[in-house]
Amino acid sequence: MAMTSRLRNCRLQPTHKQQGIALVLALWLTILLTVIASGFAFSMRSEAIAARNAISLAQARAAADGAVERTLFELSRPRIADAWTPDGTRRTWIENDVQFDVVAVDETSKIDLNSANDALLKGLLMTSGGLDDQAAARIVDAIADWRDPDDLKRPNGAEEADYRAANLKYGPANAPFETVGELARVLGVTADLYRRIAGNLTVHSRQAGINAMTASRDVLLALPGVTGEVVDDYLERRREAIENKLPPPPFPAAQAFGTGPIPVWRVHAEAKLPDGVTFVREAVLRPVNDVRRPMVALAWTEGARLPAAAPPAAPAQSATPFTLRR
DSSP: HHHHHHHHHHHHHHHHHHHHHHHHHHHHHHHHHHHHHHHHHHHHHHHHHHHHHHHHHHHHHHHHHHHHHHHHHHHHOOSSTTOOSEEEEEEEEEEEEEEEEEEEEEGGGGGTTTTOHHHHHHHHHTTTTOOOHHHHHHHHHHHHHHHHOOOOOOOOOHHHHHHHTTOOOOOOOOSOSSSGGGGSTTOOOOEEEEEEEEGGGEEESOOBBBBBTTTTTTHHHTTTTOOOOHHHHHHHHHHHHHHTTOOOOGGGGGGBBOOOOOOOOEEEEEEEEEEEEEEEEEEEEEEOOOSSEEEEEEEEEEOOOOOOOOOOSSSTTTTOOOOOOO
């Protein structure tokens, strides 16, 4: 009997070991499937969030583009009371739970790279760019050599040979600047200098001077002979006139470099959805007398947000023809 019992126990031991191994494998398989399922669930959640963000961004982009179109409509209206003017006034409103923030200014508020007087460019390079007189003169000549059609070098300029001597694989375009960004390729223009002055330049006004009634402080400081105190005093008087719905006063220091407003407008439009998604459209527009195509977009890019403003207290006027469709 004892012999029979020992033999039975010997036969049962392998079976118990196999059952233990199967249990461990089952546990590991369960853990593996749980990890796979968790990863799949996380991936699907991430894709769902990305899809929602993409939809929100598309809605914000459409809203900002609609705000640009509304601004064009408002600026094209007859000059009656409360009509919009491209004077840099910041306009905010809420419509369909979307918060809008729009600024429009005529393009002569900036200095044109292709047409501006050399004194204006030199003044900007010195006041905003931080260059001394000689360095600013060299950059002005290099800009002129970039845009003129010939290979004749200005006294302090740069032509093909100078770019090769600087180990650059390109030379001057010998044609007008097509974008402000092209300025970064001009010999002597560093990344820091470009960052300092680019926001005050344009290629769309085609004017030798500036419109002081809409120009920024940096642009006004580029005028020869002006001081910060004179500019600040003028800006305060201009602000008061606009707030009282009066025409901005002239700036005597800008008479020799002045020009009137032109029908080319720079529009900055921000649209912020209730979920916080924001899109900024920066556009330069020229209205045309064509009902099917009321404007020509000279520039249409994504911009940077303006400093925070107080939230609007009232919704937009019901007369606006533009509505965000979800």
